[in-house]
Amino acid sequence: MTIAISEQAPRRKHGFDYTKTVLYGFAAALVLLIVLPMSWLVYYAFVDKTGAFTIGNFYTLFSDPAFQEPLVTTFVLATSTSLICCLVAAPMGWLVARTDMPLRRTVRLMVTASFVTPPFLGAIAWELLAAPNSGLLNKLARSAFGLESDEHIFNIYSFPGLIFVIACYTFPYVFVLVANALDRMPGDLEDASSILGGGTWQTAKRITIPLVLPALLAGALVAFLQAMTLFGSPAILALPAGFHTMTTKIWSLFQYPPKPELAAAASLPLLILTVILLRAEHMILGRRSYSVIGGKNSDPRIIQLGGLTWLALGFCFVVLLCPVLLPYGALLNASFSRIATTPIWFDNFTFHNLYFVFFELSATKLALYNTFVLGIATATLGTILAVVISYLTTRQAVTGHRALGFLATAPVAIPGIVLGVGLFLSYTQMPLAVSYVCKSISGVPCDTFASAFQLYGTKWILLLAFLTLGLPAAYQQMQSAFRAIHPELEDASRILGATRLRALWQITAPLLRTSVIATWCFVFVGTIRELSAAIMLFTSETKVISVLIFDLNESGDLAAISVLGIIMLVVTFGIVALANRLRIGGSPVQIRNA
Amino acid sequence: MRNSTFSRRDVLKGTTALVAATVFAEPLRAAAPPPEAITPALIEAAKKEGKCAFYTAMDITLGEKLGKGFEAKFGIAVRVERSGAERVFTRIGQEYASNIHAVDVVNTSDQAHCLAWKANGWLLPYLPEEVVQHYDKAYYDPNGFEVVTRVLLSPIGYNTKLVKPEDVPKSFADLLDPKWAGKMVKAHPAYSGTIMNSTFQLARDLGWEYLEKLAKQRVMQLQSATDPPKKLALGERAVMFDGAGYLVIQYKERGDPVDLVYPSEGTPVATSPSAVFKAAPNPNAAKLFQNWMHTREGQQIVTDFARQYSAHKQVVEKPGVRKLTDIKLMKEDVEGVEKMADEIKRRYAQIFKV
Numbered sequence: 036m037t038i039a040i041s042e043q044a045p046r047r048k049h050g051f052d053y054t055k056t057v058l059y060g061f062a063a064a065l066v067l068l069i070v071l072p073m074s075w076l077v078y079y080a081f082v083d084k085t086g087a088f089t090i091g092n093f094y095t096l097f098s099d100p101a102f103q104e105p106l107v108t109t110f111v112l113a114t115s116t117s118l119i120c121c122l123v124a125a126p127m128g129w130l131v132a133r134t135d136m137p138l139r140r141t142v143r144l145m146v147t148a149s150f151v152t153p154p155f156l157g158a159i160a161w162e163l164l165a166a167p168n169s170g171l172l173n174k175l176a177r178s179a180f181g182l183e184s185d186e187h188i189f190n191i192y193s194f195p196g197l198i199f200v201i202a203c204y205t206f207p208y209v210f211v212l213v214a215n216a217l218d219r220m221p222g223d224l225e226d227a228s229s230i231l232g233g234g235t236w237q238t239a240k241r242i243t244i245p246l247v248l249p250a251l252l253a254g255a256l257v258a259f260l261q262a263m264t265l266f267g268s269p270a271i272l273a274l275p276a277g278f279h280t281m282t283t284k285i286w287s288l289f290q291y292p293p294k295p296e297l298a299a300a301a302s303l304p305l306l307i308l309t310v311i312l313l314r315a316e317h318m319i320l321g322r323r324s325y326s327v328i329g330g331k332n333s334d335p336r337i338i339q340l341g342g343l344t345w346l347a348l349g350f351c352f353v354v355l356l357c358p359v360l361l362p363y364g365a366l367l368n369a370s371f372s373r374i375a376t377t378p379i380w381f382d383n384f385t386f387h388n389l390y391f392v393f394f395e396l397s398a399t400k401l402a403l404y405n406t407f408v409l410g411i412a413t414a415t416l417g418t419i420l421a422v423v424i425s426y427l428t429t430r431q432a433v434t435g436h437r438a439l440g441f442l443a444t445a446p447v448a449i450p451g452i453v454l455g456v457g458l459f460l461s462y463t464q465m466p467l468a469v470s471y472v473c474k475s476i477s478g479v480p481c482d483t484f485a486s487a488f489q490l491y492g493t494k495w496i497l498l499l500a501f502l503t504l505g506l507p508a509a510y511q512q513m514q515s516a517f518r519a520i521h522p523e524l525e526d527a528s529r530i531l532g533a534t535r536l537r538a539l540w541q542i543t544a545p546l547l548r549t550s551v552i553a554t555w556c557f558v559f560v561g562t563i564r565e566l567s568a569a570i571m572l573f574t575s576e577t578k579v580i581s582v583l584i585f586d587l588n589e590s591g592d593l594a595a596i597s598v599l600g601i602i603m604l605v606v607t608f609g610i611v612a613l614a615n616r617l618r619i620g621g622s623p624v625q626i627r628n629a
Numbered sequence: 630m631r632n633s634t635f636s637r638r639d640v641l642k643g644t645t646a647l648v649a650a651t652v653f654a655e656p657l658r659a660a661a662p663p664p665e666a667i668t669p670a671l672i673e674a675a676k677k678e679g680k681c682a683f684y685t686a687m688d689i690t691l692g693e694k695l696g697k698g699f700e701a702k703f704g705i706a707v708r709v710e711r712s713g714a715e716r717v718f719t720r721i722g723q724e725y726a727s728n729i730h731a732v733d734v735v736n737t738s739d740q741a742h743c744l745a746w747k748a749n750g751w752l753l754p755y756l757p758e759e760v761v762q763h764y765d766k767a768y769y770d771p772n773g774f775e776v777v778t779r780v781l782l783s784p785i786g787y788n789t790k791l792v793k794p795e796d797v798p799k800s801f802a803d804l805l806d807p808k809w810a811g812k813m814v815k816a817h818p819a820y821s822g823t824i825m826n827s828t829f830q831l832a833r834d835l836g837w838e839y840l841e842k843l844a845k846q847r848v849m850q851l852q853s854a855t856d857p858p859k860k861l862a863l864g865e866r867a868v869m870f871d872g873a874g875y876l877v878i879q880y881k882e883r884g885d886p887v888d889l890v891y892p893s894e895g896t897p898v899a900t901s902p903s904a905v906f907k908a909a910p911n912p913n914a915a916k917l918f919q920n921w922m923h924t925r926e927g928q929q930i931v932t933d934f935a936r937q938y939s940a941h942k943q944v945v946e947k948p949g950v951r952k953l954t955d956i957k958l959m960k961e962d963v964e965g966v967e968k969m970a971d972e973i974k975r976r977y978a979q980i981f982k983v
Contacts (some may be wrong), residue, residue: 279983320970401708590859
């Protein structure tokens with residue numbers, strides 16, 4: 036309300052209010068980030084090679100069995116993953132939030148670890164563990180049960196294997212939503228139920244489950260979405276198993292001779308489905324608010340597990356073996372073993388892999404440099420964008436703030452690989468388009484000016500991609516941080532004569548410092564693990580670690596991958612630990628799958 | 630198909646006869662460039678540039694070994710950009726389409742790529758002195774657009790722990806036996822140049838029906854030709870249907886339980902040329918690297934370290950690799966591959982579903 040008044044107030048004499056300029060500047064930046072690549076994507080999907088309008092691309096795709104199969108595969112994959120995630124994450128979330136199970140904090144920490152593990156790294160680690168013949172687990176099983184040398188228990192190069200690996204790194208999304216819902220659920224509703232004579236089961240059935248169901252459903256949708264848009268794990272596991280998913284199919288359409296128009300057409304259904312699912316999630320989660328409205332909230336009731344404690348702990352342990360303990364062990368083992376899938380012992384322990392990665396592999400240095408430069412640049416710019424936009428939207432500082440908020444959240448609906456295709460099409464064609472427009476306006480050729488739009492081949496295009504993908508999470512973080520600070524502090528400053536920017540700098544900024552640093556950390560972590568957009572946009576001089584790992588996987592250099600993977604994990608955990616030390620409260624951070 | 634009493638040179642010549650006929654038979658538009666030695670002036674100019682970008686499909690260990698050898702000798706850092714030959718081709722095409730000239734020297738395992746690059750006018754005519762002196766004419770373009778760096782074979786490999794001596798397959802036909810179902814691994818022609826050539830030769834000599842039957846054997850599908858030997862050494866699969874034979878020899882020599890069979894139908898072969906790009910960002914370093922890689926010193930690394938075949942006549946082969954003369958080879962047909970490449974990728978994807 037106070038803000039509305041300040042907006043109508045005449046402009047102060049002693050200072051120009053930059054708000055409008057800032058708004059338009061940021062709106063333009065967001066349009067450039069999001070609308071531009073998506074428009075090129077749609078344009079490409081509907082034109083043929085000569086540039087004439089056609090729906091032939093869609094016809095070619097949907098009438099081709101080589102495209103129909105991946106479509107069905109992806110649907111089954113995403114549904115099964117989502118189901119498994121719910122079955123595992125819901126009980127775990129409940130155990131952690133509502134019972135007296137020991138080591139609850141440790142379990143939460145480990146879930147965070149699987150949350151920040153790059154899924155493609157997890158997939159490679161599971162190759163080491165459960166390749167049907169050379170996998171460590173299968174070797175163990177053979178020696179334990181005396182199986183034949185070609186018998187196996189696990190086969191990661193299979194459809195169920197892929198579902199399993201994707202579920203490993205997707206269940207945290209469901210877990211976080213469910214655990215948070217249970218954490219926040221007021222205990223008095225359950226108390227009332229028991230006081231009125233409801234038993235534990237009846238209370239659960241009539242109070243707890245209905246209250247947590249929206250969060251679970253939303254989690255299921257998010258898991259579906261993650262599984263559907265994931266690129267790394269299917270590229271690593273599905274091809275050896277002999278099938279494609281949508282994302283790997285889109286990627287393969289860029290093999291020589293590239294078919295960008297088909298790739299664009301194949302990307303659109305993914306985009307549309309994502310938008311629909313996110314709408315659904317929003318509607319479901321939107322309903323949740325009814326559960327927490329009402330009188331004073333008491334702490335959630337904690338259930339005594341008693342004799343079931345060990346069973347519960349065992350369940351959590353077994354679940355966490357899959358995304359964290361076993362894969363990390365396998366990567367460490369491969370880093371120091373002469374043969375990647377032979378357990379380390381005195382006769383095969385080696386530092387050669389470390390030596391190879393740091394001193395022989397000439398791509399390492401450049402990839403590490405690119406990754407860190409891009410990580411830092413994305414995190415810094417992303418945080419700045421997020422701070423300004425969430426200030427404008429939470430304080431409703433200007434008209435049009437809603438559109439700004441929408442734009443900042445919109446990239447959630449853009450799968451990484453789709454954005455990659457869009458940006459690739461935009462910035463390989465932009466110089467031509469700019470040159471054409473410029474020439475028709477000014478009448479002179481302006482190739483030099485146009486070539487400035489040649490972003491493909493530079494780090495800028497990767498920065499744009501990472502910024503777009505990282506923005507929604509950063510925005511959500513900063514928005515909740517801003518909401519926690521009452522505007523009256525800023526108002527006081529402005530009443531005393533400060534401009535809006537000065538109030539922001541002197542009052543709000545210090546209060547936000549920890550949130551800003553936390554946001555920066557999470558954008559950084561999300562960026563250095565990004566693969567699906569990077570794979571479409573890198574050139575040899577702008578290669579990042581995730582792409583290097585992916586390339587090494589194609590030639591089967593598992594030891595080098597393990598060393599690089601461990602470096603990535605160490606950096607990630609360092610940054611996450613820093614962020615967690617600094618963060619006070621705040622909502623769970625969403626990191627995209629890569 | 631081939632008389633195995635030919636000398637090794639003759640056989641090498643034979644395998645690339647068609648290469649010579651098709652690649653080099655074009656009317657000479659310009660006089661052949663003069664053979665160039667490694668001169669102090671070239672070294673000086675290259676050192677000023679200080680670096681060289683080498684795009685290659687060779688196994689990363691060989692690429693880095695050559696790069697480090699070059700750096701040790703001239704103090705010029707080589708950045709090795711390794712990926713499957715077909716992806717190297719895609720990458721260079723994409724980069725050039727966007728006016729990005731990042732590649733200095735390329736080595737591909739699919740010679741047909743050089744035809745395309747040459748037709749685009751992207752390659753620099755450059756003839757290293759030793760090539761003219763010590764290589765058969767079949768192994769380099771008289772106009773200096775490309776020089777064969779290594780000759781690659783794709784034989785059958787097997788893990789000696791997983792395959793009993795009496796079960797070792799002798800031919801491609803043997804591999805259709807149901808007992809090999811689910812036990813083989815192979816690489817992908819849309820990714821690897823070696824495999825593009827071997828798939829072409831197999832489809833031509835044994836027919837697509839053979840590959841259709843093979844697909845029913847539940848073959849594990851990898852991408853790079855350098856990956857199947859690694860899976861074989863790990864014991865992930867018992868038999869390597871196709872892949873880089875030289876890595877199997879390397880692994881055998883370091884003590885892994887692997888060995889090779891040269892199939893009775895003939896062993897698929899691919900000559901792997903290198904070329905310098907006209908728009909190379911480091912033109913002198915590019916020339917120096919191309920020159921040095923094809924000297925006896927560079928080629929000796931190719932044979933001694935990587936266990937591949939060299940076209941340099943003075944290279945002394947370390948024992949342990951079967952001579953090319955003693956191997957029945959399938960016939961390479963670069964022009965055929967160039968024409969058929971898209972068709973092969975399409976049919977292969979249909980048959981193998983990836």
